Amino acid sequence: MYADLKEKQRAVSGRQIISLFDDKRAAEFSVQADGLFFDYSKTNIDHETREMLLALLDKVDFPEKRTAMFAGEKMNITENRAVLHTALRSGSGPLIVEGCDVMEQVLATRMRMLEFADAVRSGGVHGQGGAYTDVVNIGIGGSDLGPAMACLALKPYAQGPRCHFVSNVDGAHITDILEDLDPRTTLVIVASKTFTTIETLTNAQTALHWMAEAVERPTDQFVALSTAEDKTSDFGIAADRVFGFEDWVGGRYSVWGPIGLSLAIAIGAEHFRAFLSGAEVMDRHFQTAAAQENLPIILALVGVWHAQVAGYGTRAVLPYEQRLSRFPAYLQQLEMESNGKSVGIDGQELTDPSGPIVWGEPGTNGQHAFYQLIHQGSHIIPCEFMLAKEGHEPQLAHQHQLLQANCLAQSQALMLGRDLPAALKIAKSKGFEGAELQRQASHRVFAGNRPSTTLIYPKLTPFCLGQLIALYEHRVFVEGVILGINSFDQWGVELGKELAKALEPVLKGDSAGGDNNPSTLQLVAQLRA
Numbered sequence: 001m002y003a004d005l006k007e008k009q010r011a012v013s014g015r016q017i018i019s020l021f022d023d024k025r026a027a028e029f030s031v032q033a034d035g036l037f038f039d040y041s042k043t044n045i046d047h048e049t050r051e052m053l054l055a056l057l058d059k060v061d062f063p064e065k066r067t068a069m070f071a072g073e074k075m076n077i078t079e080n081r082a083v084l085h086t087a088l089r090s091g092s093g094p095l096i097v098e099g100c101d102v103m104e105q106v107l108a109t110r111m112r113m114l115e116f117a118d119a120v121r122s123g124g125v126h127g128q129g130g131a132y133t134d135v136v137n138i139g140i141g142g143s144d145l146g147p148a149m150a151c152l153a154l155k156p157y158a159q160g161p162r163c164h165f166v167s168n169v170d171g172a173h174i175t176d177i178l179e180d181l182d183p184r185t186t187l188v189i190v191a192s193k194t195f196t197t198i199e200t201l202t203n204a205q206t207a208l209h210w211m212a213e214a215v216e217r218p219t220d221q222f223v224a225l226s227t228a229e230d231k232t233s234d235f236g237i238a239a240d241r242v243f244g245f246e247d248w249v250g251g252r253y254s255v256w257g258p259i260g261l262s263l264a265i266a267i268g269a270e271h272f273r274a275f276l277s278g279a280e281v282m283d284r285h286f287q288t289a290a291a292q293e294n295l296p297i298i299l300a301l302v303g304v305w306h307a308q309v310a311g312y313g314t315r316a317v318l319p320y321e322q323r324l325s326r327f328p329a330y331l332q333q334l335e336m337e338s339n340g341k342s343v344g345i346d347g348q349e350l351t352d353p354s355g356p357i358v359w360g361e362p363g364t365n366g367q368h369a370f371y372q373l374i375h376q377g378s379h380i381i382p383c384e385f386m387l388a389k390e391g392h393e394p395q396l397a398h399q400h401q402l403l404q405a406n407c408l409a410q411s412q413a414l415m416l417g418r419d420l421p422a423a424l425k426i427a428k429s430k431g432f433e434g435a436e437l438q439r440q441a442s443h444r445v446f447a448g449n450r451p452s453t454t455l456i457y458p459k460l461t462p463f464c465l466g467q468l469i470a471l472y473e474h475r476v477f478v479e480g481v482i483l484g485i486n487s488f489d490q491w492g493v494e495l496g497k498e499l500a501k502a503l504e505p506v507l508k509g510d511s512a513g514g515d516n517n518p519s520t521l522q523l524v525a526q527l528r529a
Contacts (some may be wrong), residue, residue, distance in 0.1 A: 001059060002352060005052050005309045009044075013310075016449050017044055017415050031298050033285045035458045036467060038295055040302050042415045043382075043451040053301040054291050056482050065481050070287060072097035072248070076488035077345060083488050084246070085253035085473070086283050089276040089466070102246070109258065113243050114272060116223075117264035120187060121160040128215050129184025132161045136177060137262040138203045139191030140167045141493075142251030143225070145333055147262045149326035150255060150275070153465050156323075156392045158266040161187070165262075166207075169199040174206050183214040189223045191259055193251065195231035198497070204235070225258040250488055252333050253473060271462040278466025286474045296474035302453060303475065304482055306382040307356040316374065317360035319386040320407040321460055327386075328360030331472055338476045338487040345486055354483055360384075364406045375413065375446055383452040385411055386468075390459040407454070417448015 021041070029041035029050075045053070057063070069075050072095060075083040084102065087095055088110075093103025116125065123131035137147055144167035151163045164181075166174045178186075188207050192200045204222075211218035219236035226232050227244040243258035255263070256276060264272040286296050306312045317328040339355030361369070363385075374381050387407045391400040423444035424437065432440045457464050480487030506513035506524055513521060 001056070002309050005049070005305070008049055008052060009305075009309050012044055012046070012049075015044060017042055017451065018449075020044075020046055031293055031295050033289065033293070033295050034281050034467065035464070036295060036471070037456040038299065038453065039456075040298065040453045042411055043302060043305070043453065044449075045302065045305055049305065050292070050301070053305060056301070056304070057291060057297070060481050060484065062478070062481050066287065066477075069477065070283075072102065075486075076248075076250075077486055078489045078491070079247075081488070082248040083250070083253075084248040085250065085256060086279075088245070088249060088254075088256035089279040089283070089470075091277070091280060097248075102248075105246075106257070109243060109245070113258055113261055114264055114269035116243075117160075117261060117272070118269050120265050121268060127185045127187065127221050128217065129182060131185065132187045133185040134181045135161050135163045135187045135189060135262055135265055136166060136181070136207065137163065137189045137191060138166045138174075138200055138207060139189075139225075139259070140197060140199045141333060141337075142254050143191035143193075143197075143200070143259050145326070145330050146252070146255030147260055149324075149330040150260070150263045150465060150469075151266050152326055153323045153460060154263070154267050154271070154275075154462055157268075157271045157462060160266045160268060163262045163266045166203050167199070169202055171206070174203050178207065178210050183211045183218075183221075186211070187221055187223065187265075189225060189262055190232075190235075190237075191225040193225075193227055193245065193247075193254075195224065195226045195228040195235070198501070208235075223261065225261060250490075252337055255469070267462060275462040275466040278461075278463035278468075279470035280466075281463075282467045282470035282474070286470075296471055297478055299453075299471065299475045300478035300482070302382075303356070303479055306451060308352050308483070310380075311353075312356065312380050312382055313353070314357040314359065314379070314381050316370075316381050316383045317358060317386070318363055318366060318383055318407075318410075319360070320363040320403050321386065321388055322362050323460060324386065325362045327468075328358070330469075331360075332358045334472060335476055337490045337493070339480050339483060339485060340492065341483075341485040344484040346484075350483070350485070352483075354485060355479065363410070364403065367406065367410065371410065374450070380450055383411070383414060383450070385452060385454040387454060387456050388459055389456060392460070411452040411454055413446065413448075414450040414452050415448060417446035417450075418444065420445055 026041045030037065030039045069083050070086060072082045072084050074080055082097055087102055087106050090103060094101040095103045119125040120132050126132060144165055148165040151158065164177045166177050188211065190200060190204045208218055211221060215221060222237050222241065224232040224237045224242045226242060229239065229242055232242045243261060245254065245257045249257060256279060260272065286294060291297050303315065317331055319327050335355055335358045341354050343349055373379065374383060385407050387404060420441060423441040426444055427437050427440040457468065476487055505511040506516065507527065509528065513524060
């Protein structure tokens, strides 16, 4: 499917990106919607390439698949499920799926959840030692990364109890979180759709024992985010403290519903609704904007050009916003768990690689770490910069301007680089001569011509964060449709879990573990020695 695009890429691979610029390119290779501005002019995509990329959408019947997703058709074909995380942020219905209006339950659960969140914030719902001062969310994957990322991102709006997040089954994680908290004023949220996730339930039992040492009725200070009411009841959590969600909500898409309870407690119902509203606005844009002016579509097509066509194996997400420091990790799960596949929907092996490796850190920290490889290493790594027009600290506006200058300088440096004559001039000014001048200059050469995009947003508000998350969710969907894969299952997560369960009795010494390979048995012996 990419043959003509790959031929085009080979033809222009040596072309300098800067040579594409005239007085129109910057404007023609930018998209804006509802306050967001996306510039992809610093890539090697020209008008012809863009038309070829847009043509991919018709080849894969993209408009029909987009409509089907929003309508609640079963897009997750391996689990026979709809994909309706968008319903969790919708403000109204109806949305009929298999004869039922799913929005009735969504809106009822949302109202109950937000009423509970505000009651916790006001002290109407409190611990056995008084108003809650702390909330501990125990989950893993999407049940952790979503609310943890969002609570950090929206810290300027957090007026409620302090929120903490436990995910790792390593006992150090929960120990370090709980040691400074008062169990009498701590609310514990256990987030597991099936209430069977081993890491989450192990940590929940540890929290329960900790709570029981100081509180007479420890499970009264527990909440469950789960659909398995029989299991939450067995744990001891009252039914009115259980908030469920349907199986058409994948974990990595679940922050919009009950999994976002910790965020709702932190920022309050009004701000949480603004968060949902931002995502809903992005949903409407994604459904109605023409392809060339559609933010998620263009973001996805740039990604396909770099990953599948040009063969660049990684993608760096670089938010110049400290409070988005967990956003790259969030996107790692969203993109790599969704599109990290090797077979298509038809069950046949893919002929082209699927999603790229996604990684990143906030600027300007990364500039003093891995940017060296990005600028002068032998790998070409497309960079996706993110930058706010305005920060939350007006008294430090000069620092925000310095942050902005650094972000713009990095994308410019990646594109322009520095040639040998310029490097020779610099080395000569430092007093080098002859062969040493040449040697020193060679270390100061930057190849340049490295692609980047820049996404500018007004300010990191709840509304804006909702927009950003939904933007990347839809980007994953577009890329998945083009790749011909199911972006909504995650069977790659399961095998390791199964083997871990089998290995636990071996590590305890209750089983010889003869079915394991010699390397694993040797490692077990070392751990037991």
